[in-house]
Amino acid sequence: MNVLADRIQSKTYNNNKLKFIFTTSIIIFGSLLIALSAKISLPLWPVSISMQSFAVLFLAMAFGPRIGVGAVLAYLAQAAMGFPVLSGTMSGLPVLLGPTAGYFLGFIVAAGFAGMMANKGHCVSWIKTFVIALLASFLILIPGALLLMPSMGIEDAFVLGIMPFLFGDLLKTLMLAVVIPLLHQSDK
Numbered sequence: 001m002n003v004l005a006d007r008i009q010s011k012t013y014n015n016n017k018l019k020f021i022f023t024t025s026i027i028i029f030g031s032l033l034i035a036l037s038a039k040i041s042l043p044l045w046p047v048s049i050s051m052q053s054f055a056v057l058f059l060a061m062a063f064g065p066r067i068g069v070g071a072v073l074a075y076l077a078q079a080a081m082g083f084p085v086l087s088g089t090m091s092g093l094p095v096l097l098g099p100t101a102g103y104f105l106g107f108i109v110a111a112g113f114a115g116m117m118a119n120k121g122h123c124v125s126w127i128k129t130f131v132i133a134l135l136a137s138f139l140i141l142i143p144g145a146l147l148l149m150p151s152m153g154i155e156d157a158f159v160l161g162i163m164p165f166l167f168g169d170l171l172k173t174l175m176l177a178v179v180i181p182l183l184h185q186s187d188k
Contacts, residue, residue, distance in 0.1 A: 023067060030059045030071030031078060035085035049165060050087045053140050054172040056107045057114050057133055061123050061180045065115025072107045102147030102161075106140035113139055124184045130177035137169040 034055045041050035060068025078085045082092045086100075096104060114136040123129045145161035152160065 023070075026063055026067050027070040027074055030055075030063070030067060031074035031085075033059065034071060034075040035078065035083075038085060038087040041087040049168050051172070052087070052107070053110070053137060053169065054175065056111050056140075057136050057172070057176055058179070060111040060113075060115035060136075061118045061129065061133070061176060062183050063115070064119050065112045068111035068115040069108055072104075072111050076104055076107075099148060099151070100144070103140055103144035105147070106143040109143065110136040110139040118180070118184070123180050126177040126181050129180045130173055133173040133176040133180075134169075137165075137173060141165055141169070 034052055037051035037055035039050075056068065056072055059071050075085060076096065079091050079096050080093045084091050086095060088095070114132055117123060117132045122132060141162050145157045148157040148161040
């Protein structure tokens with residue numbers, strides 16, 4: 001019981017219906033946080049730089065893999081249905097399956113990984129949290145670049161699909177390394 005959601009539920013909710021409502025509420029609010037973070041972006045081609053990866057990793061590391069992955073899936077469902085939740089002005093299934101598809105896939109993988117590490121208690125020190133967040137960032141970038149390769153080649157996929165994100169991801173990783181351990185230590 002190392003993530004915030006489990007600690008809140010164990011102290012507050014003895015009823016399974018209330019636990020379900022709590023978890024579902026956090027997932028919905030998490031998906032909205034991801035949508036809001038998408039609007040904080042620097043438009044580049046082929047993929048914008050945004051705060052989405054920070055929101056995805058924050059949710060997973062604070063609340064665990066179930067809520068982290070659930071929030072990402074809810075966010076992607078909203079985008080697929082055409083809600084204006086993506087960083088650009090367009091939305092819908094064709095946009096999800098475009099140049100950003102690999103990054104969205106990476107969100108799911110990274111949320112699962114970071115959430116599992118948090119569940120195992122590895123996010124209580126800033127160093128471990130930094131390493132986990134850095135690895136999770138690469139779990140977002142690598143599928144993103146891999147799915148760009150067929151349309152632009154290996155070199156351009158690396159130069160356009162990974163390089164522009166490295167400095168921003170380093171800053172987001174540092175922010176997570178400060179915030180997440182504080183969350184996990186605040187209730188002990």
